[in-house]
Amino acid sequence: MTDTSTLTPREAFELLLAGNERFVSGTPEHPNQDAARRAETVPAQHPFAVLFGCSDSRLAAEIIFDRGLGDLFVVRTAGHVAGPEVLGSIEYGAGVLGCPLVVVLGHDACGAVAATRAAVEDGVTAAGFVRDVIERVTPSVLAARAAGLVQDGDVIAEHVRHTVDLLLDRSRVLADHVEAGRTAVVGLSYRLADGSARLVAARGLDVPVDSAP
Secondary structure, three states, rough: OOEEEEEEHHHHHHHHHHHHHHHHHHOOOOOOOHHHHHOOOOOOOEEEEEEEEEOOOOOOOOHHHHOOOOOEEEEEEHHHHHOOHHHHHHHHHHHOOOOOOEEEEEOOHHHHHHHHHHHHHHOOOOOOOOOHHHHHHHHHHHHHHOOOOOOOOHHHHHHHHHHHHHHHOHHHHHHHHHOOOOEEEEEEEEEOOOOOEEEEEEOOOOOOOOOOO
């Protein structure tokens, strides 16, 4: 069993992607999902990654990355919008639990991004607190428009990149961890059809970023 408490950011990233590759190929191992793991994690948790993703029901983190109990510290909101509670949760994962990796996970056909694009383009917005979600996604959609991006995949990738930058801009704790080499922040875009997660942003990791939609 891998000792996730001593992983480097690069090793944590590779471990996460290896799980996604198993999920995509239909050969999941379902690690750390038995009674022994349950007992092992009772005294303390040592997740190797903070997973900040969209709340979409098709993005169940432990399933699509083939992980188990105690592996991922998961924070999810519609459209992966980040308020103070989210920032505090991510800082807890990186600063207190010592996670060497923070992941922002977006996906194609995101309802929050689609609703925001409709609000920007047609002036059609939602009622209640859904409007707050749309307002928080709006800067990403406006940035995509300014860059001439119109395809769904391009807009989603821009929103993921914007969220990565926002986390580092707003959280001094997280930025300090990245600067010190203790933590990396990456942005992934998930494809619903084949289950793959591609890298669209990386801070603190020297890895190639996928620019395709």
